[in-house]
Amino acid sequence: MAALRSDAARSRARIIDIARTHDRATLRLNEVAREAGVGVGTVYRHFPTVHALVEALSVDTLDAMLATSRRAAAVPDPGEGLALYLRSALTLQLEDGGLQAVLLSPEDEAEAVRTVKREIFETFASLLEAARAAGAIRADLTVGHLAHLVCGIEHAVRLGSPDDLPLLLQVMLDGLKPQPLATYTG
Amino acid sequence: MAALRSDAARSRARIIDIARTHDRATLRLNEVAREAGVGVGTVYRHFPTVHALVEALSVDTLDAMLATSRRAAAVPDPGEGLALYLRSALTLQLEDGGLQAVLLSPEDEAEAVRTVKREIFETFASLLEAARAAGAIRADLTVGHLAHLVCGIEHAVRLGSPDDLPLLLQVMLDGLKPQPLATYTG
């Protein structure tokens, strides 16, 4: 990203500040422009699509997610490491309402986002591999399954209250373990 | 619902037929009107909101859900009964893309829908109670938690492929069991 002219940097920051006060799912670029005191054209030049703005709002959270995944990789017990990462990812996704969309989007506006996402997924994959090797997790689960499950639990928590997080997370974590006994498969 | 005039019944049926061919999440009433060969006004008279139409598209599925819940209540083993219901509910929700919205909506357009939903939830609640009494499920889970979890798993399956259903369902079912050992709660 080339250095921005000072006025452009100011506009961009104002837009992001205002956008942060809005629900990510119902962002209206024209409304953000009005509240930020800039022209609509300015918003659309900085962020050609709503997704571009949502992405920009999530870069900090993405960095936090990467940091967490690396911290999790340093945990001696692979099962605990994976669990720590899953818990953190879920918490971050619940805090940042746009993160799920950014993580799942196949296209990224910003090159930096693409890079961080790749690094997160790579770390995530090695966490899973280690946990599997340690027999801490069902062998038939892929990184995709886990990512989708986290998004699913996020969805479930959003349908209820944040207070449900610990319980629903625990249900997921328990379900991920290799099951000792045959389970009903009707 | 008072008996419809023959032309009104015909219009209504045409609208529903066409609407069934559309994605529930992106239904456009004007588009449905055009395709159904009726005026926009006719669509809006029969279905004042998109949700009213979505609801109408789901009445059959709701009936199936109620029937399934009663079948599940007749299963001798309470744990198996609950599992059967959860599996069926998830399958129905995946088949009917508008069902989750109908089930979760606090307001119902049609009185019949309100009634069926109440009966489903009542049966669901007694299935849970029986399973809990039999020690087949964690004691701290409510009907709300389970309903939200099913919606969460539905979400997870939709993010991937329908092939993921058996595995993700099993993860949920295993996680719902009372856990024999202490779990990592970091």
Add this chain to the structure above:
DNA sequence: CGTTCAAGCGGATAGGTCATCCGCTTGAGA
């Protein structure tokens, strides 16, 4: 049947949102 009219129909259109385009302004390098 013919008559009557409530029920139903169609679609023009008012109102609202989105995103582009272009003439004006300004930061900053020379």
Add this chain to the structure above:
DNA sequence: TCTCAAGCGGATGACCTATCCGCTTGAACG
């Protein structure tokens, strides 16, 4: 100070939703 690429604003065309009202029609009744 001069120059002009970069940035800005907002008018506006394109599109979408949902209402309203004058016209049409099914069906009840004598």
